[in-house]
Amino acid sequence: MPHPTAVRITDAALEVLGAGGLHALSHTRVDATAGLPTGSTSNHFRTRAALVTATVARLREIDAENYQARLAAGLPASLDELADAYAAFVDDATGPSRARTVARYVIFIQGVVEPALLEQLNADRRLLADWTAAALTAVGAPAGIASTLLAAVEGLILHRLTDFTTGPAGPDVRRLVTGLTGRGEHHP
Numbered sequence: 001m002p003h004p005t006a007v008r009i010t011d012a013a014l015e016v017l018g019a020g021g022l023h024a025l026s027h028t029r030v031d032a033t034a035g036l037p038t039g040s041t042s043n044h045f046r047t048r049a050a051l052v053t054a055t056v057a058r059l060r061e062i063d064a065e066n067y068q069a070r071l072a073a074g075l076p077a078s079l080d081e082l083a084d085a086y087a088a089f090v091d092d093a094t095g096p097s098r099a100r101t102v103a104r105y106v107i108f109i110q111g112v113v114e115p116a117l118l119e120q121l122n123a124d125r126r127l128l129a130d131w132t133a134a135a136l137t138a139v140g141a142p143a144g145i146a147s148t149l150l151a152a153v154e155g156l157i158l159h160r161l162t163d164f165t166t167g168p169a170g171p172d173v174r175r176l177v178t179g180l181t182g183r184g185e186h187h188p
Contacts, residue, residue, distance in 0.1 A: 002058075006044050008034050010058035013041075013051055017106050018099030027051065056107060056120050062100070063124045070131060075138040082135050083170070083177040086153055090169035094160040102161060125150070141181040152176045 002010075012034035016025050025048065027041040034040070045051040076082040093101040104121070111118030129150055133143035156172055159165035165172065 002061075003044070005036070005040065006054065007058065008036065009041050009044055009051075010055045012036075013055040014059060014103045015099050017055070017103035018101070021106050022110055025051065052107075052110075052117070055103075056117055059100070059104060059107070060120060060124055063127075067124075067127055067131070075135045077139070079139050079141065079177055079181060079183060080174075082139060082141075083174040085135075086149075086177070087168070087170040087173040090153060090157055090160065090173060093157050094169070098161070101157060105158070105161070136181075141183070145180045149176060149180055152180070 009030055012030045013025060015033050016029050020029075027045075027048070028038060030041040030051065031038050041051065045054050070085075076085055107117055108121060111121065129146050132149060133146040136146055136149075137143045153173065153176065156165065156169060156176070160169070
């Protein structure tokens with residue numbers, strides 16, 4: 001189990017990334033955000049690269065916890081339940097978890113020039129794609145549309161983060177699910 005201060009630091013680093021992007025990430029700013037004495041972040045993560053690596057690991061830890069909760073809840077029993085699950089996911093990602101979502105996107109963009117970051121985060125994407133494929137199969141829909149559905153959901157998240165789209169995610173997600181599966185609403 002990671003040291004509690006290291007967790008506090010990496011959670012603060014996610015907040016900094018989510019509020020100001022990669023250029024805002026500094027040991028001093030993370031210390032202030034975490035409410036820790038100056039030098040605390042540097043004591044745990046000597047370099048900025050080490051801080052970024054630890055922050056990605058923390059993001060993956062949070063994702064793993066969320067994924068385990070999703071598994072424990074079981075697979076949806078209908079397309080409506082699948083749409084509801086993804087609508088809740090989008091609403092959380094662009095609401096209560098907004099800073100973490102922005103931090104994730106910042107890291108994804110940085111991963112274009114630092115592929116090791118992408119390797120780690122894409123492993124989590126594959127887990128979500130596998131869950132989505134299993135959920136689609138469980139409701140009698142083609143598993144092959146899982147990556148397309150995820151891409152559309154990620155696009156919806158980006159639109160909401162940039163205020164291009166506003167309002168509840170439910171109607172948009174329902175249109176995505178029913179459109180991709182070729183099934184009308186309320187049909188299992």
